[in-house]
Amino acid sequence: MKPKGLMVVLALVLAGGIWQLMFSPRGSRASAHHWFDSNNPSHQAIEAEIRARLNQPDGQLIEGDLRKLDRLHLRNRQISDLKPLGQLTGLKRLNLHGNEVTRLDALTKLRHLEFLNLDGNQISDLTPLGQLSNLRHLHLEGNLVTSLKPLKNLPRLEQVDLNNNPNLTREEIDRLSRALPDCRIGHNNKPTTVQSTRTLETAIRQSAGGSTRAGRETLEVFHLNNGQVASLEPIAQLKGLKELHLRDNRVADLKPLSALVHLERLSLEENQVANLKPLAHLKKLEGLWLSKNQIRDLGPISGLTRLAYLDLAYNHILDTKYLSELSQLKGLYLEGNRITHLDGLTNLKELRFLSLDDNQISNLTQLAELNALKKLELHNNHVEDIAPLTNLTDLEELTLHNNRVSSLANLEELQELRILTVQDNLLENLAGIESLTALQRLNLQNNSVISLKGLGNLTQLAELNLANNQVEKLHPLAEMANLEVLDLNGNQVADLLPMEGLTALRKFWANGNRIEKLQGLEGLVNLEWLSLDDNQILSLQPLIGLTNLKRLHLERNGITDLTPLAALTSLKGLSLSGNPATNLSAIQKLTQLDWLFLNNCEVNDLSPLMTMTNLKILWLENNPSLTSSDIKNLQRALPNCRIHHNTGK
Structure with a gap:
């Protein structure tokens, strides 16, 4: 071939290669279409939420973007x-509350997960969670868990959170508590079936002091929670009841309650109630708890004007118009419904507490x-405009996370605010926050904040979460002498010197920043928890005086x-994975260590670990x-330690 022809061919080949790189569906720009089965309702729901999160209602989803x-x-x-x-390997927070999940196999690769909510599913086997070593918060309420060993x-x-897992034994919970002594474990560990000697009839006889009619008619308070009660017929005889508590049963029909006109407090959470008509004449009711049922229509309770507390969380409610006459309400719980408009709430001038989390609300005018x-x-609504909150000057706690809020300017008059949560919104600056000088807890996680201007006035802050923003400079934090907890994960921070005055600090996270030097931390002697993963740190010398540290990442x-x-x-x-450290001699002196992570290091000598008999967990992979x-040899020296490794030589 002539040189000129050869050059033409080469040019075409190169052009084709470039074309492939630019437009090929392979690599980070590949379509994620094959991840989703269009005939699978679960896949459709997941895809819809991903599109909403990416603000991409149609068109191809790209693998790289999803990851x-x-x-x-x-x-x-x-x-x-x-x-x-399973493909979303960048996930740090995942909420699957209230679904129909039975298997967790797909989650095994989500190694960055820190928060996982699995409440209200049908999960029994936790084995796939055993590899999620970054997990900090795990919610498992209302499942079928039997073994906690993977945790x-x-x-x-x-x-x-392990509440309402009927198959868990107290022994299993105690074992986990011993294995993870620093972990807060929530559980109620109560039976979920009524024993044969505790049928509803028997319980009534015992509560009434016998089977006499007089005893039953004078009984004022009756409890039978966590049972399998379906029929309330025996309750109809208790004409004098003032309080009735039947949480977590199988009650659907409330007709037997219609004549209990002296009732003042009624608790029927976690049942199967849909029809509230039998309650319409219980005019003395002051407290009514009906969360986690199947209620849609609130019309029947519209006349219960003495109600002070009403809990309707996690039902199927679409609107609130029937609540307009309940002007004595002080506490109203409506989270986890399908509410889009707040008609009827304008008249509730006595309200002290209002929960509207997990609905579809965008307009707050009625508040x-x-x-x-x-x-x-x-939290978890569609709110953009918070101007209607401007005059709620008695507010002490406001939760707005996972909405579409882009400005805090309308909150500047709320000078009684102690707690403000605005994570997962669209904030780029903090204008207006400088007036909120009473704030003690502030959560701004997952926004796009660059400058912390205005935070310097908030000298009462004890907890501040700025994770996953674009923060570079920390100077406005310098005067926060009361700050105890600070989260700066996922920012652009390089200089920690402005922190040198934060002497009350107990917990500090700054994973995934640009930190090279630890100057500024030397005097923070109250630090108990320090996490600095994924930075550029070379020297640990500034940490030498932090002798109260209990956890170091x-x-x-x-x-x-x-x-x-x-x-x-x-x-x-202590977690040191992914560092080029070889000599472990210094670790030998840390005799209180319960767990140690040394994955992906350059360790070649384990002899310094041989005497660390308190170690319970040791990771040595790669x-x-x-x-x-x-x-x-190490396992023989430490028989009570679980050693994770992939050494085959």
Whole structure:
């Protein structure tokens, strides 16, 4: 071939290659269409939420974009198949509350997960969670869990909610508590079936002091929670009842209650109630708790004008117009419904507490004159305009996370606010926040904030969450002498010197920033928890005086010298994975360590660990210089330690 012809061919080949790189569906720009089965309702629900999160109602979803998602909210979507979620490997927060999930296999690759809500599903096996070593918060209320063994390998867990898991034994919960002593474990561990000696009739006889008619008619308070009561016929005889508590049963028909005209407090949470007509004549009711039922129509209770507390959370309510006459209400719980408009709430001038979380609300005009409100919860709605809240000057707590709020300017008159949550919104600046000088807890996670201008006035702050913003400079924090908890994960911070005066700080997270030097932390002697994963740290010398530290996370930095750690003898947990450290001699002095992470290091000598008999969990995966013989020798020295490794030599 002539040189000129050859050059033409080469040019065409190169052009074709460039064309492929630009337009090929492979790689990070590949379509994610194959992740979703268009005939699978679960996949459809997941895809719809992903599109909403990306603000992409149509067109091709790109794999690379999806893997950058760090949070997803899929509450009450009737999801049973989680397969598409397995591809979202960047997820840090995942909410699957109130679905139909039975298997968690798809979640095993979500190694960055920190928050996982699985409340109200049908999960029994937690094995797939055993590898999610970054989990900090796990919610499992209302499932069928039997074994907690997989959770014992998750030393970062701070909170686990296990309420209403009927198959869990107290022994199983106690074992987890011993394995994770720093984790808050919530449970009620009560039986969910009425024993044969505790049928409804028997319970009534025992409460009434016998089977006499007089005893039954004078009984004023009756409790039978956590049973399998379906029929309330025996209750109809208790004419004098003032309080009735039947939470977590199988009640659907309320007709037997229609004659109990002296009732003042009625609790029927977690039943199967849909029709409220039998309650229409119970005019003395002051407190009514009906969360987690199947209620749509509120018309029958529109005349119960003595009600002070009404809980209708997690039902199927579409509107609130029938509540307009309940002007004595002080507490109203409507979270987890399908409410779009707030008609009827304007008249509720006595309200102190109002929960509207997890609805579809965009317009807050009806709340503008509820001047007695102390606490207002609006997370997971469609709110953009918060101007109607301007005059609610008694508000002490306001929750707005996961909405579409872009400005806080309308809150500047709310000078009684103690707690403000605005995470997962569209904030780019903090204008207006400088007036909220009473704030003690502020959550601004997952916005686009660059400048912290205005925060300097908030000297009463004890907790501040700025995770996943674009913050670079910390100077406005310098005067926050009362700050105890600070989260700066996922920002652009390089300089920690402005923090040197934050001497009350107990917990500090700054994973995924640009930190090279730790100057500024030397005097923070009250620190108990410090997390600095995914930075560019080389020297640990400034930490040498932080002797109250109990948990220290330094994964994926450039640390080679561990010598300064020898002074931190209060440490219970230490994570050094992904550093080029080889010499573990300094760690040998940390005799209180319960868990130690050394994955992806350059460890070649385990002898310093041989005497660390308090170790319960040790991770040593991907240390190529270690042999199986090294691991066996260490296991013999530490028989009570679970050693995770993939050494095959």
